[in-house]
Every structure is written in C-alpha cells, then in structure tokens.
Amino acid sequence: MYKKQKISLVIPAYNEQKLIEPTLSNVPKVIDKIYVVDDCSPDQQNDVILNCAKKDKRIQLLKHTVNQGPGGAIITGYLQSAEDGFDITIVVGGDHQMDLSEVSHFLDPIIDGEADYVKGNRFILDKLEDTLSKMPKSRLLGNILITALTKIASGYYKTMDVVEGYTAISRRAILTINWKRAWKRYGYPMDFLIRMNAYGFKIKDVPRTAIYLPGERQSQIKGFQYAMKVSPMLLKNFLWRLKFKYIYRDFHPLVMFYYFSFFLIPVGLLSGITLAVDYFFYGGHFVTPSRSIFTALLLISGFQFLLFAMLFDMEEGK
Known part of the structure; x- marks a missing residue:
C-alpha cells in the first residue's frame, strides 16, 4: 500500500x-x-x-x-x-x-x-x-x-x-x-x-x-x-x-475549424498543382491572376483554420 x-x-x-x-x-x-x-x-x-x-x-x-x-x-x-x-x-x-x-x-x-x-x-x-x-x-x-x-x-x-x-x-x-x-x-x-x-x-x-x-x-x-x-x-x-x-461528448467549434482546414488545404494544393502544370507544360496560358489569388486564399485560409484548431485543441488538452 x-x-x-x-x-x-x-x-x-x-x-x-x-x-x-x-x-x-x-x-x-x-x-x-x-x-x-x-x-x-x-x-x-x-x-x-x-x-x-x-x-x-x-x-x-x-x-x-x-x-x-x-x-x-x-x-x-x-x-x-x-x-x-x-x-x-x-x-x-x-x-x-x-x-x-x-x-x-x-x-x-x-x-x-x-x-x-x-x-x-x-x-x-x-x-x-x-x-x-x-x-x-x-x-x-x-x-x-x-x-x-x-x-x-x-x-x-x-x-x-x-x-x-x-x-x-x-x-x-x-x-x-x-x-x-x-x-x-x-x-x-x-x-x-x-x-x-x-x-x-x-x-x-x-x-x-x-x-x-x-x-x-x-x-x-x-x-x-x-x-x-x-x-x-x-x-x-x-x-x-x-x-x-x-x-x-460536448460540442466545441474547434472541430469545425479542423474540418474546414481538411477541405480547404487539399483543394488549395490541388489548385496549386494545376497552376504549376499549366505554367510548366502549357506555357501559362491558363494561369490568371484570379486563379492565383483564389489558390493563395484557399491555402492561407486552410492553414489558418488548422493552426487555430490546433491552438484551441491544445488549450482543451491541458
């Protein structure tokens, strides 16, 4: 004992x-x-x-x-x-x-x-x-x-x-x-x-x-x-x-932040890959400012959602 x-x-x-x-x-x-x-x-x-x-x-x-x-x-x-x-x-x-x-x-x-x-x-x-x-x-x-x-x-x-x-x-x-x-x-x-x-x-x-x-x-x-x-x-x-x-168990909005990041980051990466393919293999004819800005917004938003979700998750895990 x-x-x-x-x-x-x-x-x-x-x-x-x-x-x-x-x-x-x-x-x-x-x-x-x-x-x-x-x-x-x-x-x-x-x-x-x-x-x-x-x-x-x-x-x-x-x-x-x-x-x-x-x-x-x-x-x-x-x-x-x-x-x-x-x-x-x-x-x-x-x-x-x-x-x-x-x-x-x-x-x-x-x-x-x-x-x-x-x-x-x-x-x-x-x-x-x-x-x-x-x-x-x-x-x-x-x-x-x-x-x-x-x-x-x-x-x-x-x-x-x-x-x-x-x-x-x-x-x-x-x-x-x-x-x-x-x-x-x-x-x-x-x-x-x-x-x-x-x-x-x-x-x-x-x-x-x-x-x-x-x-x-x-x-x-x-x-x-x-x-x-x-x-x-x-x-x-x-x-x-x-x-x-x-x-x-108990709803917390951080789960939505995670789910948003799970959607936005892969879509942003896919969009970025298509831009790279267009630029290197098709002479950049399909690369437009709007597409580039849209891709950047997807990635920036996705990683922001992910980082905020991780921060809140860290606080909950203390």
Missing part, C-alpha cells in the same frame, strides 16, 4: 524468459499485487514466472489463449486490477528496462489529484543527457517523429516520449474508457493517450531513468519503421477523437 492507496502492477510478457526474473525481483514493497500477463509466449517465461510466484505471493499469472499484442495484455491487466479493487495500476515492461524504485513519481500525481494518467518521459531536462547517451540512435529518430504525430492526434501538445510504456492509471480511468475499441498491438501507448484525451482525463509526464542492458534484446521497436506502421492508426484515431470529444 502507498499513502492509503492499493497499488497493483501489470507486466505484459512475451518472450521474456531471460529478463522477467530480474524485473519481478526488483518490484518494491509498495506494490500490493503483481499481474504478469502471458500473451501466448512460445518460450519458457511462464516457468520462470511461476517459480518467482513461489517466493513472492503478490505475483499472479494471467494467460491469453490468443496472442493480442502488448496493448491487449495491458488491458487484461487493467480490467483484472479494477475488478479486484486496486486504486492505481502501474505498468512496466517485462524487459527490465524500467526502474521501479522511481514508482512513487508515478503514484503521487494521481493521489494528489493532478492527473488520472501518468507516463514516464526520458527526455525531461534532468534525464535528457543520460537518455541521449543510452538510447540507440536508430530509435531516436522514430521516437521524435512519432511524438510529433501523436501530439496532434492526441491533443496533448505538452507531452513527449509518447512510446513510453512506464505508466500509472487511476481506477476511475480504467472503468470509464471503453477498452474494447483500443489498439492492442505495438502503438498502444499513443492510442491510450488519444483515448485519455477523448474522455477528458488529465495526464502528466514525469522523469524516469532508462535502463539499457549491454548485449540484451529489450525493446522490439524499430524507430522509423515503427512510426510508419502506426501512422494510419494515429490518423484514424485522431478523426475519431474529434468526433467523440467535440461532437458527441
């Missing part, structure tokens, strides 16, 4: 035979329950988990019958934790990459009413230099790209390190969100952020130390390839968030 709150820990596990034991052996006493969710792992990790459970009675192994992905494993843990009455649920990976001695940093903002969802951030200033020196460069570019896309998709413009899996969530948030629609594969942290915003929950970034063990396979994320794979999901969920939050 921590400050009179019942705390659980969820660990999604797949192919973690080598690293699950050091992860479990470093769980602090403030954690009352440990749910390890086996996502149909083909290795011998469950034998290791069950052996650890003999020494630590807090450990409970939950098994999937069908592989769902890390997001699906976390949701299974969330729902079990909420059903068992725990107030706050922590999530870490089974790859011993997250320092559980820092768990109080994740719990305090929820207990103090500052947030419903707290996530680690390896790029906060006091951790930035350490992170940049440890993080593989192949992952850094992907992290930066996917963070930029997620800021727009989620409406949380002040967050960073959106692929981060070290999180804490309140029981209220778990019980409120419809997890059946959540993304369950890699990319789930960004999906979860979008859902937090759509339901009006506050989030907070806290600094955390990254652990990279030499010679060990830990995260399976491959930077730029990962960013490209989850981009369609971000676009789809962004459009869903606008509809759910600003039309269904």
Whole structure:
C-alpha cells in the first residue's frame, strides 16, 4: 500500500524468459499485487514466472489463449486490477528496462489529484543527457517523429516520449474508457493517450531513468519503421477523437475549424498543382491572376483554420 492507496502492477510478457526474473525481483514493497500477463509466449517465461510466484505471493499469472499484442495484455491487466479493487495500476515492461524504485513519481500525481494518467518521459531536462547517451540512435529518430504525430492526434501538445510504456492509471480511468475499441498491438501507448484525451482525463509526464542492458534484446521497436506502421492508426484515431470529444461528448467549434482546414488545404494544393502544370507544360496560358489569388486564399485560409484548431485543441488538452 502507498499513502492509503492499493497499488497493483501489470507486466505484459512475451518472450521474456531471460529478463522477467530480474524485473519481478526488483518490484518494491509498495506494490500490493503483481499481474504478469502471458500473451501466448512460445518460450519458457511462464516457468520462470511461476517459480518467482513461489517466493513472492503478490505475483499472479494471467494467460491469453490468443496472442493480442502488448496493448491487449495491458488491458487484461487493467480490467483484472479494477475488478479486484486496486486504486492505481502501474505498468512496466517485462524487459527490465524500467526502474521501479522511481514508482512513487508515478503514484503521487494521481493521489494528489493532478492527473488520472501518468507516463514516464526520458527526455525531461534532468534525464535528457543520460537518455541521449543510452538510447540507440536508430530509435531516436522514430521516437521524435512519432511524438510529433501523436501530439496532434492526441491533443496533448505538452507531452513527449509518447512510446513510453512506464505508466500509472487511476481506477476511475480504467472503468470509464471503453477498452474494447483500443489498439492492442505495438502503438498502444499513443492510442491510450488519444483515448485519455477523448474522455477528458488529465495526464502528466514525469522523469524516469532508462535502463539499457549491454548485449540484451529489450525493446522490439524499430524507430522509423515503427512510426510508419502506426501512422494510419494515429490518423484514424485522431478523426475519431474529434468526433467523440467535440461532437458527441460536448460540442466545441474547434472541430469545425479542423474540418474546414481538411477541405480547404487539399483543394488549395490541388489548385496549386494545376497552376504549376499549366505554367510548366502549357506555357501559362491558363494561369490568371484570379486563379492565383483564389489558390493563395484557399491555402492561407486552410492553414489558418488548422493552426487555430490546433491552438484551441491544445488549450482543451491541458
């Protein structure tokens, strides 16, 4: 227990035979329950988990019958934790990459009413230099790209390190969100952020130390390839968030600003392309001042609507 709150820990596990034991052996006493969710792992990790459970009675192994992905494993843990009455649920990976001695940093903002969802951030200033020196460069570019896309998709413009899996969530948030629609594969942290915003929950970034063990396979994320794979999901969920939050839950005119920009910018770009084609391939016979001014107005108006929509969205996401 921590400050009179019942705390659980969820660990999604797949192919973690080598690293699950050091992860479990470093769980602090403030954690009352440990749910390890086996996502149909083909290795011998469950034998290791069950052996650890003999020494630590807090450990409970939950098994999937069908592989769902890390997001699906976390949701299974969330729902079990909420059903068992725990107030706050922590999530870490089974790859011993997250320092559980820092768990109080994740719990305090929820207990103090500052947030419903707290996530680690390896790029906060006091951790930035350490992170940049440890993080593989192949992952850094992907992290930066996917963070930029997620800021727009989620409406949380002040967050960073959106692929981060070290999180804490309140029981209220778990019980409120419809997890059946959540993304369950890699990319789930960004999906979860979008859902937090759509339901009006506050989030907070806290600094955390990254652990990279030499010679060990830990995260399976491959930077730029990962960013490209989850981009369609971000676009789809962004459009869903606008509809759910600003039309269904409570109307806000910023949604109209977004929709106007979605229309005006593509039409303006198409008009600009036709002007360029006329100029370069047909001698500019069809390029007139009125067409040029009309194209410029479309683009200027479209980008103004987009920027105002993003500004209002940023304010709503605080």
